[in-house]
Amino acid sequence: MQNDSKSGRRKFLRNTLTVAAGSTLITPSLFGAPSILKYYNKPNSKFNGVQIGVITYSFRSMEDQSAEATLKYILDCGINAIELIGDPAETFAGRPENKLNRSVFSGLMKKKKSGSITDDEVKELAEIQAEQAAYNDEVTKWRKNADMKRFEKFRKMYNDAGVNIYAFKPRNTFGKNNSDADIDWGMKTAKVLGASHVTVEHPSDDPTTLRLGNFAKKHGIYVAYHGHEQQTPTLWDTALKQSKYNALNLDLGHFVAAGNAAPLDIIKNKHEHIKSMHLKDRQTPEHGKGNLVWGSGDTPIESALQLMRDKKYTFPGTVELEYNIPEGSNAVAEVQKCIAFCEKALK
CATH class of the missing domain: 3.20.20.150 (Divalent-metal-dependent TIM barrel enzymes)
Known part of the structure; x- marks a missing residue:
């Protein structure tokens, strides 16, 4: 019975830690x-x-x-x-949240690189870049006092x-x-x-x-x-x-x-x-x-x-x-x- 108990615990841990990809996270x-x-x-x-x-x-x-x-x-x-x-x-260490939509930003950058970007999209990209620059400054300030613990x-x-x-x-x-x-x-x-x-x-x-x-x-x-x-x-x-x-x-x-x-x-x-x-x-x-x-x-x-x-x-x-x-x-x-x-x- 003791060995069965140990085997059961091992099986429980295995099932807990090794969850199939895409299933509920531990x-x-x-x-x-x-x-x-x-x-x-x-x-x-x-x-x-x-x-x-x-x-x-x-x-x-x-x-x-x-x-x-x-x-x-x-x-x-x-x-x-x-x-x-x-x-x-x-x-995890408490960095300020970045509300920038990276997928939109990446899409606009690809369009700019390919030369297919519209005038309205150029303006949108400039706004996003300005927001990113402001956020970068905020992160720099946070890093100065970030808790290394x-x-x-x-x-x-x-x-x-x-x-x-x-x-x-x-x-x-x-x-x-x-x-x-x-x-x-x-x-x-x-x-x-x-x-x-x-x-x-x-x-x-x-x-x-x-x-x-x-x-x-x-x-x-x-x-x-x-x-x-x-x-x-x-x-x-x-x-x-x-x-x-x-x-x-x-x-x-x-x-x-x-x-x-x-x-x-x-x-x-x-x-x-x-x-x-x-x-x-x-x-x-x-x-x-x-x-x-x-x-x-x-x-x-x-x-x-x-x-x-x-x-x-x-x-x-x-x-x-x-x-x-x-x-x-x-x-x-x-x-x-x-x-x-x-x-x-x-x-």
């Missing part, structure tokens, strides 16, 4: 139960020595974006390490559940026009969260990478620059010469879509400076640059993972879900597929 109160989360059923997405993580941006389409819900998505995917976008942690509590909640935060990417923090206070806050918070590096879009501006490299040295943390289609094998060379704290957040999919030949070579040549690498399956320019379901594009994800395994590279590969989610599915289910792809490649 309640925030459960995350205050360290006796459950701290010791039971820790996730593991490290396969044959290669750490696979996810950027929490991948779950942006899920309705609940709270710290607790985001952790639930991560656990549902069996992931034990992440690159954390700032929103879940900052809202809330970020410590956030980290503990994630760590107790078996999830490590290896990178932190807060919004509007490390740009050319950000204040010293913003940059200090971002790097200080990253360390509180346990991250080894912060990530930011490569600014293509040498004074900015020099400035960020100096701040990174001050805080004893790396700043890893993310690239899109401006990536070339030499994009990071100046930044790397400026500071040993400047590094790469390589995006292999965007690198392929940019038309670079031999994408595995940049991993081999720059592996000592890569702190994390984004994984997605994009096509070459000749094939249309599409962002596709993994295994159907031109990005050598499988070969890259096997290279990391065979060469014993220690930086994590970060799942970034950017292809269109099929009808009837959701972000959690698609990230699960990406993790399964990685595990199979690394067997």
Whole structure:
């Protein structure tokens, strides 16, 4: 009877914690139960020595974006390490609410980029940008007095559940026009969260990478620059010469879509400076640059993972879900597929 009782408790906990993707979320109160989360059923997405993580941006389409819900998505995917976008942690710590409609803003920016924006939409975009600027100022003021104990509590909640935060990417923090206070806050918070590096879009501006490299040295943390289609094998060379704290957040999919030949070579040549690498399956320019379901594009994800395994590279590969989610599915289910792809490649 004693063994049956233990088996019953294990079954109850499994059913409680491993809820199918898209079903009712476990309640925030459960995350205050360290006796459950701290010791039971820790996730593991490290396969044959290669750490696979996810950027929490991948779950942006899920309705609940709270710290607790985001952790639930991560656990549902069996992931034990992440690159954390700032929103879940900052809202958990009391950041003022942003009422900006991001989908409307993104849609207008796409229209502006394509040249299809109307005069009325130009005015609407300008109004939204003004609102965003005012909100950014409000956030900067909040950050100056933000309670770091809330970020410590956030980290503990994630760590107790078996999830490590290896990178932190807060919004509007490390740009050319950000204040010293913003940059200090971002790097200080990253360390509180346990991250080894912060990530930011490569600014293509040498004074900015020099400035960020100096701040990174001050805080004893790396700043890893993310690239899109401006990536070339030499994009990071100046930044790397400026500071040993400047590094790469390589995006292999965007690198392929940019038309670079031999994408595995940049991993081999720059592996000592890569702190994390984004994984997605994009096509070459000749094939249309599409962002596709993994295994159907031109990005050598499988070969890259096997290279990391065979060469014993220690930086994590970060799942970034950017292809269109099929009808009837959701972000959690698609990230699960990406993790399964990685595990199979690394067997």
